[in-house]
Amino acid sequence: MKKILDETGMIIYPGDCLKVFHFIGSRRKKYYLYKWVIIKNNELYALHTGDFSVPEGYYLYPLVNKKRLIKGTMILNRNDNDRRDL
Numbered sequence: 401m402k403k404i405l406d407e408t409g410m411i412i413y414p415g416d417c418l419k420v421f422h423f424i425g426s427r428r429k430k431y432y433l434y435k436w437v438i439i440k441n442n443e444l445y446a447l448h449t450g451d452f453s454v455p456e457g458y459y460l461y462p463l464v465n466k467k468r469l470i471k472g473t474m475i476l477n478r479n480d481n482d483r484r485d486l
Contacts, residue, residue, distance in 0.1 A: 404444060404463050406473045412463065413478070414439040418446060421472035434476070437463065 404412045412418070414437050422431045435446035438460075445460040463470065 402468055405469045406475050407469075407471055408474060409469075410475050412437055412444060412470075412473075412475065414444065415478075416475050417477035419474045419476045420446075435461070 406412055406418070416437045418435045418437060420433045420435055422433045424430055433448065435448055438445050438447050440460065444463040446463055447460060
């Protein structure tokens with residue numbers, strides 16, 4: 401599995417909570433989406449925080465980027481309990 405970095409250069413791991421830029425609204429207010437990172441089939445996916453009740457795999461967004469750096473994304477919360485270097 402390739403290492404994928406957020407905007408600040410930190411490696412994204414399963415269990416992390418991401419803050420993802422969504423759009424700029426009126427009066428230049430920035431809006432963000434919040435997503436949990438999960439691993440499935442040895443790939444990283446982002447699960448929208450409100451989608452915990454949907455069937456598995458229904459709202460999964462792949463974290464794939466050729467440059468391995470995802471712009472507009474920042475890690476908010478880390479899950480360090482079961483951290484293994486993947």
